Amino acid sequence: MDxxxxxxxxxxxxxxxxxxxxKNWLNxxxxxxxxxxxxxxxxPYIEGLVNFSVKNVLDKIQDKQLYAACLKFIxxxxxxxxxxxxxxxRLNEHGYRFPSFISNFKxxxxxxRTKWSTLSxxxxxxxxxxxxxxxxNSVLEEKILAQPEMEIQQFWxxxxxxxxxxxxxxxxxxLHLGGGYLRRVVMLALVLGCYCYYGIKIYFGFLRVxxxxxxxxxxxxxxxxxxxxxxxxxxxxxxxxSYHPNQLSNPQLFRVNTK
Ligand SMILES: [Fe+2]
Ligand SMILES: [Fe+2]
Numbered sequence: 373m374d375x376x377x378x379x380x381x382x383x384x385x386x387x388x389x390x391x392x393x394x395k396n397w398l399n400x401x402x403x404x405x406x407x408x409x410x411x412x413x414x415x416p417y418i419e420g421l422v423n424f425s426v427k428n429v430l431d432k433i434q435d436k437q438l439y440a441a442c443l444k445f446i447x448x449x450x451x452x453x454x455x456x457x458x459x460x461x462r463l464n465e466h467g468y469r470f471p472s473f474i475s476n477f478k479x480x481x482x483x484x485r486t487k488w489s490t491l492s493x494x495x496x497x498x499x500x501x502x503x504x505x506x507x508x509n510s511v512l513e514e515k516i517l518a519q520p521e522m523e524i525q526q527f528w529x530x531x532x533x534x535x536x537x538x539x540x541x542x543x544x545x546x547l548h549l550g551g552g553y554l555r556r557v558v559m560l561a562l563v564l565g566c567y568c569y570y571g572i573k574i575y576f577g578f579l580r581v582x583x584x585x586x587x588x589x590x591x592x593x594x595x596x597x598x599x600x601x602x603x604x605x606x607x608x609x610x611x612x613x614s615y616h617p618n619q620l621s622n623p624q625l626f627r628v629n630t631k
Contacts (some may be wrong), residue, residue, distance in 0.1 A: 388455055388527040390462040397524050403592035406578040413574050416453040421481050422497035423449050428490045438544055445541040448534045468581050495555050497542045499563035502610045505539040507603040508532035516599055539617040557611050
């Protein structure tokens with residue numbers, strides 16, 4: 373197994389340094405680099421919301437293994453969010469700032485946090501984890517991150533391996549709390565719709581700052597070879613009644629070292 377599929381244990385809970393990361397950090401290609409940058413912008417807020425919902429139900433978990441998995445999940449997502457904030461600060465320094473998007477997004481998440489039931493927020497998390505597992509699988513299998521020479525490449529590799537590793541935790545928690553099929557698939561559809569809508573808005577915001585070609589950007593995210601588009605199609609089986617995240621991953625990719 374090569375470096376891409378077998379991260380070193382030293383990458384666990386790592387702190388990354390993003391200074392001196394160029395704008396076109398992946399393959400010298402601005403368009404593909406911004407596909408990752410786009411996800412990074414929203415991730416700390418979404419992971420914060422999901423962690424909030426898991427913390428809210430810890431005292432209702434009867435199963436010791438699931439309880440331990442939830443604690444590990446919170447720990448992993450907290451460190452992901454922390455590193456994404458650092459990554460986003462680097463984007464700010466490059467002149468990519470999306471203040472109206474962020475304040476709007478925060479308001480919406482805050483509404484969800486205060487008005488929705490915890491089970492519905494966990495269902496949002498299940499949908500989000502479903503897509504992050506699939507996209508992580510695609511990126512790692514297709515070796516999109518190339519040789520992880522820069523810290524930002526190692527950072528994404530680390531995050532994606534941990535997403536694959538904890539892919540089942542929220543689904544198991546959701547089922548443990550009595551969550552049903554309809555709520556799960558409605559939330560999955562909502563998550564995918566929002567991911568596309570907000571993702572495209574931010575992505576073209578990046579290109580606007582760069583004065584880069586919108587057509588080339590569109591080709592990158594919607595072209596036949598786009599890992600994003602492929603991942604979106606691969607999400608369709610998640611709407612099945614019998615879906616469980618354990619069915620999704622290439623076992624080669626989640627055999628990671630654990631501390
Ligand atoms: Fe994460
Ligand atoms: Fe996750």
